[in-house]
Amino acid sequence: MSSLIGKTALVTGGSRGIGAATAIRLAQEGADVAITYVRGEEAAREVVAKIETAGRRGFAVRADAADAGDAAGAVERAADDLGGLDILVNNAGVGVLGPLETLALADVDRVLDVNVRGVFLASQAAAARMGRGGRVITIGSCVAQRVPGPGATLYATSKAALIGLTKALARELGERGITANVVHPGPIDTDMNPADGPFAESQAAGTAVGRFGQADEVASLVAYLAGDEAGYVTGAEVSVDGGHAA
Template identity: 75%
Template sequence: MTTTHETLNGKVALVTGGSRGIGAATALRLAREGADVAVTYVDGKEAADGVVRAVEELGRRALALRADSGDAAEAAGAVERTAERLGGLDVLVNNAGVGVLGPLDSLSLSDVDRVLAVNVRGVFLTSQAAASRMDPGGRIITVGSCMAQRVPGPGGTLYTTSKSALTGLTKALARELGGRGITANIVHPGPIDTDMNPADGPYADGQAAMTALGRFGSADEVAAMVAYLARADYVTGAEFAVDGGFAA
């Protein structure tokens, strides 16, 4: 297995939802290991431009693309735009996602449609488009959720449904694309300190207590696992928990 950082030199990566949090940390980690990087965003162009500047300061090419993963054309189109502007695609990180939590009877049809469109259909379509562009050695890495492995309480039916679907998709992609030398894996973050779920937020103590390590993780810790999978040759169809023991 080749795991040195040089293996990403000259590679092109697309990180969906890469303007902040886990996505931004992943984009920067891949750039540090030699990749040129495109990131997508819906809102927050300023943040996405900041990621681009940071990548360029590392000596790599970078691109910010406005693309809503819930829109079928935009989800697939982000792959095409990346390949056209950066000269191909070697690594896809399906990071974009939305979370709607609440009692089962409070979830509307629009909630269901939006969550499944972004978290499932968008990932499928982006992966499909990426697979058509990738040569042997391509990598598809999807960001799932610890709630796909353990649901600690009520209120997570819709979100958990969407993230659990990604495990099946990942395993099927591994079988579908393995003969072409393309791998597919999924990473399940636990409580991660981000703007959306800060480690000093109102629900943080309870989340940290559910982990074996008793703390939130950092976006960089998730990004390190994604970067490993972008380099690993003989790993595919696998789930990796970066959750501090949340599912232990």
């Protein structure tokens, strides 16, 4: 029997890619799941339909993680509508890649607002609503551990910040029985980074297994961390990167 039966979850950025796969997997494991999205209302509806097909409650909230009010407000909405919140998956993120000298202040603000501030505010709001057994799971990146080449300075900075945030959350929330972990995906076949894209060959070659991962492979790890069996796992960086950091 799944340990997620009767649990409630929010997956930010849950309308596509890793977020969608995670939301659906949590529902299949027994959780009621809310997702957030910024664009792609139809895609969000499709994910909610799959959550409901799994026999669970689901709904979508339009929220931009770059907006401080939205970042925390989505958590409050999910907790209110689901009757509580047991699991937060901080998945929403953006990436601006390019040479250091080409990055504008607007790029810096956008990436840090979504990837760092939004995660902090969502985690803060979730912690206020969670009881014992709560889970904060943040999607980081393999480039937080090993940057394979130039052009990723801003993105790597934002994802590396999540490591410190996660470890601090683990210490702060541990006495309340709430765990916090960060998952570092490697190259994953999504709309944003397709396995047949222009930079895919070099990314696959940088892994030990020589291929892109699938969103479901990340979702399965998140589902484990969300469950009771992972109650002694906290403050951890867990990679699902095909050996990218090996």
